[in-house]
Amino acid sequence: MKKLLLLLLCASSVSFAAKKPNVILIYTDDHGWADLGIHGQRDDVKTPQMDQMARDGALCKQGYVTAPQCSPSRSGVMSGRYQQRFGFEHNAMGPLPLDEKTLADRMKAGGYRTGFIGKWHLEPNWTMAGWTEKNLGIPDPTPKTAIPFEKVLPYYPKARGFDDVFKGELNRYWLNYGLDGKDRNPDGEWQDIKGYRLDIQTDAALSFIDRNKENPFFLYLCYFAPHVPMEATEKYLKRFPGEMPERRRYALAMISAMDDGIGRIRKQLAELDLDEDTLIFLIADNGAPLKIDMKDIPVSFPGGAWDGSMNTPLNGEKGMILEGGVHVPYVVCWPGTIPANTVIEDPVISLDVSPTSLAAAGLPLTDDLDGIDLLPRLTGKAKELPERDLFWKFWNQAAVRRGDWKYVQVSDGREWLFNLAEDMPEKNNLVSEHPERAERLRAALDKQLKEFEPDHLRSGPVNDQETKWFEHYLRTD
DSSP states (O other): OHHHHHHHHHHHTGGGGGGOOEEEEEEEESOOGGGSGGGOSOSSOOOHHHHHHHHHSEEETTEEOSOSSHHHHHHHHHHTSOGGGGTOOSGGGOOOOTTSOOHHHHHHHTTOEEEEEEOOOOSOOTTOHHHHHHHHSOSSOOTTOOOOHHHHGGGSGGGGTOSEEEEOSSSEEEESBOTTSOBOOTTOEEEEOOSOHHHHHHHHHHHHHHHTTTSOEEEEEEEEEESSSOOOOHHHHTTSOSSSOHHHHHHHHHHHHHHHHHHHHHHHHHHTTOGGGEEEEEEESSOOOOTTTOOOOOTTOOSSSOOSOOOTTSOOOTTOSSHHHHBOOEEEEOTTTSOTTEEEOSOEEGGGHHHHHHHHTTOOOOTTOOSOOOHHHHTTSSSSOOOOEEEEEETTEEEEEETTEEEEEETTSOEEEEETTTOTTOOOOOTTTOHHHHHHHHHHHHHHHTTSSSOSOOOSOOOHHHHHHHHHHSOOO
């Protein structure tokens, strides 16, 4: 059935093959659903460029990622496959295996120039005990565990299908081209760059586009915001005067810096007469980390804390498979191909980026991809997407969404059923009212979990953090 669906989707997208559009995937970091102005949830957020991008294309109101955490979410969008298929369920279970084909690999094989900028987060680090034991003989790594750079480099974007690389989060970058557009060491070199991190990442994107304007290109731009550490310049902070938590002010400023960057990128595309030849995705990697009570601790604190972003009105936060953790800003724009002011209410997911990009480029869709080509729906050729299930599994939580219904279970045996059309905040558990529907979704989830690594939801208590989350977000009093 899946192969037949892929064949039908490929056939429906043949008309796009001759265009060879550029593709830009913009991933923001810990950016909550409320903090996209066009969603109409917060009057303090200012995202005029993101909002205009949505008006010029499609606003996907039911947009999801595959995980409520940075690394597995990024491995899902880059591979086009549920990351559990290769065991990358949470940050510590990485890195992205070397035998996993990336979207960059696929686009490059199809004649595209490929570029990566910003936060990669798919290489080995000390938290990945399984990898360190297998590759370094260290079963119990600590923050002091040194991983030789030559062991890490094969996992860097240059080895994963990207031609031009500008990898980094703050002011230190592993790169093979400069902001001046000139080549550097083709194998990569470290460079310290002065300036504000988000402006640097935008400048690197503008440089990449200028370098590759004569070729079809694929750019994966990963802004490091509004993820902690909180950092913003006066240019952006002064846009948000008045009384508010300082962490909120900084988050709004950081989001505003990304918004300016997106505007600059779209302006450059228009000036190069590439705007109608460029398909752009804007997706957040997961929901905002609220830390339950959103404490406004000093922004100088560099560690894990509320990043100032909001998930309103969604329930939950980063680390949870409730809507607040996986339901994110999701915009797709392709002027002249996707009609302006398109609004998509069908559930879509980051897995759909790969087949949609490949179909737009006239490249083959293989049956190992878990997403679908959205172009028929985005362009209005199809009135709705094919019925399908979307799955999540993270720590001791698992869920499936089918249509308007979402079923959630945790390892201690608790379960919930929500009708998202009527209850997007996931407050009303309908398991007892709709036991047959719950059973059908439970069976679908159990069947899917058998394809994952590990292939089950562990039976037993949830961890301490999950206990606090579920007591807070799903309390019944």
